[in-house]
Amino acid sequence: MSEEKLYAVKNEEGKYCDCEYEKFLPLSESYCPTMVSEDNAKAIVNDYGGHVVTFIEEPKKVVLTKEQAKIIEVAHGCVWPARYITDHSDNSNGLEELLMNAYVNGYTVAKEKKYNVKVPHTKEVWYYKSGDTDLLTIFPADKELRGKFTESEIEHYGLQDCEKEEVTDDEV
Template sequence: MSEEKLYVIKSRSDDEFYFSGDRVIPNWSDNLISHFKNYEIAKEIAEENNGQVVTLIEEPEKVVLTKEQAKIVRGAHNDKLPACYISSKSDDEELLMNAYVNGYTVAKEKKYNVKVPHTKEVWYYKTFDGDLLAICPADKELRGKFTEAEIEQYGLQDCEKEEVTDDEV
């Protein structure tokens, strides 16, 4: 979440109005799109218009979830009792309720190059058919990139693995 704050100007009188850039808006509305990023400028304009500076509340940061957790939150949105739904599906109630309310993103799965045991530079890769083959290129781009689930599926848990960074994917 950005550390930068946003400001609008509110009247000091009983007649509530908000000042947005070059116009006065009688009531707070969704079409209030202008705001001030600089407090000093907002303060100066507020003083000229007998107003006060009000800090806008920033949007909460989205929660990062696994695919399985995201599926539960999506299911909760379709349920009449979302809290009960989440509670019945997971022990991470607080995290998932936070995601339900504030939004979420799904974490990217880490990927790994997996080395064939007892070899110098031989690495596994998957074929289009899902078969597991070995290749010995020096070029990392030709190595297979495996998720943790795929490593378990192919029975490669005991193999040496090397995490693939985003710039290598």
């Protein structure tokens, strides 16, 4: 998060001091309502009244795995969320701090990478899923249509030793 801040002066009526015209206007009508100096904002308050409003950059959301996101979801329902996060994370690798940041600043769940998986010892034959348990083979022209596996699916089907190529979002 950036340490740079913007300041404005707002009065009791909800209007902002326009630095260009030196009068309070609705925000939508104000030409220059912000400044980079807190001291200047305080000087305006002394001269014209109102109070200083600080604008700060919104922190970026933390990217979590599904398992980490579940910890945050449960923590939001706890009486002592920090304790729940501490009890369910390993602080030695920085996970606790990551989860605390996610709790406070929000989070997104990382998309699982997907792969096309090649049948071993063939030139151009690839696997695809048919139902929950069946694997069938296809040729390269069809692999973009149906051959996408997550890491957990590759493990489930025992395809860890197979050649794989990552599928990007624009290919999905």
